[in-house]
Amino acid sequence: MGALEAAPAARRRGAVRNVLRGAASPVFFLGPAVLLIAALFLAPAVVTVAISLTNLSVATGLTHYRWIGIGNYGLIAHSPWLVLVLRNTVLYVVATLVLFNVGFALVLAILTAHLSDRAAGVFRVLWMLPRITPSVILAMMWRWFAAEPPYGTVSQVLGLVGIPGHNWMNAHPWAFVVALNGFVGASFGMIIFSSAIAGIPRDQYLAAQVDGASAWQQVWRITLPRLRWPILFVTAYQTLSLLTSFEYILLTTNGGPGFYTTEVWSLYAFHLALSNYFGNTQFGLGAALAAVLVVLGLGASLVYLRVFRFGELVAAPRIEVN
Amino acid sequence: MTPDAVGPHGRWGVAAALMVLTAPIIVLYGWLLLASFSVTITGLVPHGLTLANWRFLWQTLPNEANAWVAAGNSLTFAVTVAVLEVLVGAMAAYALSRLTFPGRGLFLGSTIVLHSFPSVTLLIAIFLILRALGLYDRLAGVILVKLALDLPLGIWIMKGFFDAVPWDVEMAALVDGYSRIRVWWKVMLPLIRPGLFAFAIFAFLSGWNEFLLPYVLLPSQDSQTLSVLMASLSGEERFADYGLVTALSVFYILPAVAVFALTQRYLLRIFSGGVKG
Numbered sequence: 001m002g003a004l005e006a007a008p009a010a011r012r013r014g015a016v017r018n019v020l021r022g023a024a025s026p027v028f029f030l031g032p033a034v035l036l037i038a039a040l041f042l043a044p045a046v047v048t049v050a051i052s053l054t055n056l057s058v059a060t061g062l063t064h065y066r067w068i069g070i071g072n073y074g075l076i077a078h079s080p081w082l083v084l085v086l087r088n089t090v091l092y093v094v095a096t097l098v099l100f101n102v103g104f105a106l107v108l109a110i111l112t113a114h115l116s117d118r119a120a121g122v123f124r125v126l127w128m129l130p131r132i133t134p135s136v137i138l139a140m141m142w143r144w145f146a147a148e149p150p151y152g153t154v155s156q157v158l159g160l161v162g163i164p165g166h167n168w169m170n171a172h173p174w175a176f177v178v179a180l181n182g183f184v185g186a187s188f189g190m191i192i193f194s195s196a197i198a199g200i201p202r203d204q205y206l207a208a209q210v211d212g213a214s215a216w217q218q219v220w221r222i223t224l225p226r227l228r229w230p231i232l233f234v235t236a237y238q239t240l241s242l243l244t245s246f247e248y249i250l251l252t253t254n255g256g257p258g259f260y261t262t263e264v265w266s267l268y269a270f271h272l273a274l275s276n277y278f279g280n281t282q283f284g285l286g287a288a289l290a291a292v293l294v295v296l297g298l299g300a301s302l303v304y305l306r307v308f309r310f311g312e313l314v315a316a317p318r319i320e321v322n
Numbered sequence: 323m324t325p326d327a328v329g330p331h332g333r334w335g336v337a338a339a340l341m342v343l344t345a346p347i348i349v350l351y352g353w354l355l356l357a358s359f360s361v362t363i364t365g366l367v368p369h370g371l372t373l374a375n376w377r378f379l380w381q382t383l384p385n386e387a388n389a390w391v392a393a394g395n396s397l398t399f400a401v402t403v404a405v406l407e408v409l410v411g412a413m414a415a416y417a418l419s420r421l422t423f424p425g426r427g428l429f430l431g432s433t434i435v436l437h438s439f440p441s442v443t444l445l446i447a448i449f450l451i452l453r454a455l456g457l458y459d460r461l462a463g464v465i466l467v468k469l470a471l472d473l474p475l476g477i478w479i480m481k482g483f484f485d486a487v488p489w490d491v492e493m494a495a496l497v498d499g500y501s502r503i504r505v506w507w508k509v510m511l512p513l514i515r516p517g518l519f520a521f522a523i524f525a526f527l528s529g530w531n532e533f534l535l536p537y538v539l540l541p542s543q544d545s546q547t548l549s550v551l552m553a554s555l556s557g558e559e560r561f562a563d564y565g566l567v568t569a570l571s572v573f574y575i576l577p578a579v580a581v582f583a584l585t586q587r588y589l590l591r592i593f594s595g596g597v598k599g
Contacts, residue, residue, distance in 0.1 A: 025502040029417035032410045033473055034429070037436070039455075040470035044447035045439050051446065108343070114336045117587075125583050126344050129351060132578045134531045136552050137571040141350050144357075153349055156365030183347065191589070215332065240437060247534075269443050283446055290443030294435075301434055 045294075052288035058281045065284070072288035081260060081268075089265040092177065092249075093242045100182025101238045102231060105189025110219055112190075113197045124191070130184045139251030142180045143169060170257045177262050180248050185241075189234040196230040197223060236304035240297050246270060265293050358569035375569035386554060387546040389570065393577075396547040399461065399536070400529030403468050407476050407525045408518055410469065415480035416506050420492070433474035441471050445538055452539060464539050468532060472525065479521060483514040520589045523581065530578050548574045 052072055056065040076082065108127060112120040130138055146168035149155045155165025169176045200223065208218050246267035249255065255263035255271065263271075273286020349366070357363045361370035378389040417423070418430060448467055449458065457463030487510060495509045496502075511518070533549040540546070546554075552574060556567045582589075 026417050026421050026423040028503065029413045029421070029506070030429075033414035033477060036410065036466060036470045037433070037473055040448060040451065040467050041436050041439075041444075041474070042432075043451055044444040045436060047447035047450065048439070048444055104343075108340070111336050111340050111343075114333060115340075119337065121586055123340050123344060125579075125586055126347050128582055128586070129347060129575075129579065132527050132531065132582055133575055134533060134549050134552065134571075136533060136549065136556060137354075137575065140556060140567065140571070141354055144353065145346075145350055150364040153353055153365045156367075179346075244439070244441070266443070273443060273446065286443060287446070290439070293443075294439050297439075298435060305434070 048287045049291055051283055052285075052291050054284045056283040056287075057285075058283075068284070072285045073292070075285060076288060076292060081263075084260055085263055085265055085268050088260070088263055089243070091174065092181075092262075092264045093239060095174070095178045096181045096185060096242055097235065097238055099178065101185040101189050101242075102234055104182060104186040105234065106193055106227070106231075108186060108190040109193035109197055110223060112194060113223075114215075120194075124187075124194070127187045127190055131187045135247045135251060138184070139180075139248055142176070142248075143252055146176055169252060173253050173257055173262050177249055177253060180252065181242070181245075184248070185238060188238065189230075192230050192234055193227055196227055200226050232304070232307055236301070236307075239300050239304070243293060243297050243300070265289065265296070269293065354568055354571060357565065358572045360565065362565075372565070375563075375565035376573075378566065378570060379573070383555075383566075387543050387551050389548070389551065389573065391544070392546050392548045392551045393573075395461070395545055396530055396549070399465060399468075399532070399547060400526045402465050403472075403529035404522045404525040406465070406469055407472060408480075408522045411473055411476040411480050411521075412511065412514075412518060413506070414473070414477045416484055416510060418477065419481045419484035421502075430478075433477065436474055441534075445534070449539065459540060459542055459545075461540065461545050464535050467539065468529065468535055471535075472528065476521065476525070480514075480518070483517040484510065487513050516588060520585075523585050523589060527578055527582065 053067055053069060054065045055068050055071070056062075060066075108123070112123050115123070133141075144151060145153050147155070148167040149159065149165035152165065152168065154168050159165050204222050205218055208222060213221065244266050246264055249262055249264060249267055250270065253262045255261070255267055269286050269289035271286075272282050272289060353363070353366055356366065356368050358375050359371055359373070360368035360375075361372050363369065377383075382388040418426060452458040452463045452467065455463070457466065491513065492505055492509060495505045500508070531549065532547070533553065536545075536547045537550050537553060540550070548570075552567070552570060555563070555570060
């Protein structure tokens with residue numbers, strides 16, 4: 001190694017240079033990311049909170065708005081739809097998360113692990129399709145899938161066994177919304193669980209097989225315990241994603257059918273802030289709804305972070321060389 | 323789990339079960355492909371085969387952007403986003419994994435807080451800021467916004483890659499008199515290349531599919547992306563030409579599917595360093 005042969009003077013000069021570099025490097029490495037995030041993510045978040053304290057709307061324009069303090073939050077607290085929208089949000093997040101993003105994802109990961117790499121790859125590509133399909137297209141495909149006879153595929157297939165067809169999206173809006181979002185969401189967990197399963201030593205399964213354990217016992221006793229962290233990670237991450245994502249609902253039921261049947265919190269904020277039926281878009285109220293959603297998300301994150309032991313994740317580097 | 327955990331009969335059973343679970347996906351995409359070559363379609367039964375739905379390949383649709391130009395815009399957008407996100411993200415992730423400096427924990431914590439902001443509700447504020455910066459209706463502006471919104475998660479994932487590299491490797495280089503920047507570029511990046519590659523693929527796919535940001539922040543027709551052209555064609559529900567829309571959908575999805583199918587074997591690695599085992 002070069003350092004061992006270097007003369008003491010040169011080494012001292014090197015040490016001085018290293019100290020200078022040490023001070024400069026965090027700035028160099030973090031500068032671009034911090035600038036970008038501060039200007040185009042943090043600043044908009046702060047501006048959004050500020051907007052929530054005004055009555056900014058299309059009617060007031062960008063010049064004639066007033067600061068109204070926490071007036072918008074009062075409106076939300078006293079809204080007659082608060083309970084309905086909250087209930088919808090919880091139903092949407094919990095059902096999609098439990099049934100698909102974790103449940104279905106686990107089934108897929110465990111089943112594909114039993115196949116050869118090539119066969120498993122085919123199924124992984126198929127399940128990734130909804131995720132890599134633009135939302136506009138996927139929503140259209142699902143609307144046609146569930147359409148009334150003679151266009152809908154579900155109606156056509158069920159018609160073969162004599163079940164009368166209708167528009168399945170309007171007849172069972174929640175099943176439709178959860179299935180559509182779930183078929184997109186399942187692949188995230190599937191990939192994470194698959195890579196975790198791939199990391200489990202083969203010996204453990206071989207030993208279990210020698211002891212006569214059934215396939216089901218192997219899943220229950222070896223695989224699932226090793227997936228505890230990945231399951232927690234997927235649950236935490238997807239809770240936040242689901243809370244804030246409403247694109248597929250917007251592009252299919254748009255909160256209906258009927259009055260607010262599938263209106264979730266983020267969609268409600270979008271409707272008030274960016275597109276409502278009365279043409280008077282209420283930016284202030286929409287921003288306040290977004291801010292409440294952030295608080296809900298933060299609450300969930302804090303619980304998960306406690307479980308995750310956030311302190312360990314952000315622990316300072318063990319050795320520091322400058 | 324291993325392929326031999328269940329017998330050969332069991333493996334066929336597993337494959338059959340997966341086929342049943344996957345059937346809706348196969349039907350959905352089968353329908354899309356059939357519809358793109360049909361005059362009309364009822365359920366999975368096409369009526370009258372045609373290539374007219376694909377006319378956007380050789381002519382520009384009236385009052386719309388050219389499909390090839392839009393595809394070029396999407397490609398530029400997606401590639402730039404992927405490259406910059408890996409570069410900027412890997413720099414920040416390295417610092418967070420290996421250096422101590424004031425505000426480190428704060429930065430890591432606040433990126434999680436930001437993640438819980440629904441990006442759509444930030445659009446009004448982003449619009450105001452982009453306009454103030456003179457970047458509204460410019461491709462560069464949308465690219466920067468996309469980067470800012472996706473970087474926090476990217477930094478967390480790439481920090482996991484760096485965390486997984488043993489200290490000794492880096493120590494040896496530092497003792498040899500390498501600067502931190504040179505260590506990052508010459509020693510660390512080559513070591514985590516598989517993870518970075520996987521991450522770049524996901525960033526590319528996310529950029530290729532991005533709809534809301536270009537739709538709101540990039541209204542000019544000559545800089546339209548494929549997603550915006552799609553929305554424009556399928557917008558007026560009753561008047562939409564569904565044959566055309568399905569054909570354009572296939573045209574739009576194919577590159578993404580090809581990229582994913584060709585690289586999926588390497589993509590599993592993205593999470594191997596980022597999640598506790």
